[in-house]
Amino acid sequence: ETGVTQSPTHLIKTRGQQVTLRCSSQSGHNTVSWYQQALGQGPQFIFQYYREEENGRGNFPPRFSGLQFPNYSSELNVNALELDDSALYLCASSPRRNLQSLEQYFGPGTRLTVT
């Protein structure tokens, strides 16, 4: 059984640019959540997708958007990058619609640096 994978591992972008991060969920999982983890901080919930539809969103501006595909893989898109967007971006997949934040399996993350 393949775990959660994310690509790329590391990424360097310039302020104002756009970035797309990718996540492949664990086999059989239909729910994906995205988190932003700044250095020395805990993760912050960005949004969750269940069966290709957004199923909850944290306190992030609209320039953070996402997609979930029929195979339940997911993308996180960030437009107009700001320096404060530099962080580790984590995705987590779950086997069911996750109203209780249970059974989340995390990927290794994408380290984004904005200069």
Next chain:
Amino acid sequence: KQEVTQIPAALSVPEGENLVLNCSFTDSAIYNLQWFRQDPGKGLTSLLLIQSSQREQTSGRLNASLDKSSGRSTLYIAASQPGDSATYLCAVSSPDSNYQLIWGAGTKLIIKP
């Protein structure tokens, strides 16, 4: 608004010692509390989950307790090993956060051989 705090931010102990990591939260109306381990380059791994109706959970050398009334949880690690070195995070799910996890900043644990 739910806030989660972990103290200390870092801890270094000799191998073999028992240790306790602390987590506190401001709103006692939680649904559950989870302890995670984070290793560099390997993401987060769930260690223990305590539902709001439970007082503790155990897994191997790990024991987590929950006291909702005081807004506190502890993670007890027995007979620590160098492989336990990692950052440990606690996170709570509550109606206040629409059941999404609110995380502490973590305690970075170093076990010295």
